Amino acid sequence: MKYPNNMVKKRENNISYGNRGMDLEHLLNLSNRYYEEKNEALIFKKPTPIGIVDVHYSERGKVIDKAYFKSPSTLDYNGLYQGKYIEFEAKETKHKTSFPLHNIHPHQIEHIRRVIFHNGIVFLVVKIQNLVYLLDGQDFLDFIDSEKRQSIPYSYFLEKGYLIKEKIDPPLDYLRIVDQVYFGGNL
Secondary structure, eight states: OBOGGGOBOOOOTTOOOTTTTSOHHHHHHHHHHHHHHTTSEEEEEOOOOEEEEEEEEETTEEEEEEEEEOSOOOOSEEEEETTEEEEEEEEEOOOSSEEEGGGSOHHHHHHHHHHHHTTOEEEEEEEETTEEEEEEHHHHHHHHHHOOOSEEEHHHHHHHOEEEOBOSSSSBOHHHHHHHHHHOOOO
16 A cells, blocks of 8 residues: 555555454454354353342433442353353453463352363463463463462463464354364364
8 A cells, every 4th residue: 555655554464453442351242142143152241140239210211329249250151062061251461471360369260170170161261462362271270279470471371372363253263272172173
């Protein structure tokens, strides 16, 4: 493309900027809707359990004025894929060199252990450095059980994680990674 003063700007073909600016949860929700429409999987965002204390009415309907969290939530998404229970947590970090472990709560770590014990599929989907990785639940537990660090270094995602490439449909095709990691398929 030619710009003023005959400046030429090269276009990089291997980089997709289509979904930049969309948050991770939104991309996962679109992906899950795609999987459901294609009858590949049933995976849903779990609602946060809240108790309502005070409500008022407006022309648009009920408006919650006061509420509280009833109980700690487990992980963000759960459902079924190829006859197996699947559950995962989705997190984004602005940190460039590591993922802070305080983003995952102790009850969630215990829940990951229980899902693995019962032979379910469990993992983290982490957006770091504008890239999205799937980190297997057992690899996550191995790190926190063997390391004293308060964060997972980016190098661990490069070593143990699986890059989820952004595309159009679905925006984050994480089930192709699940196929490889949990069902022995190829990428």
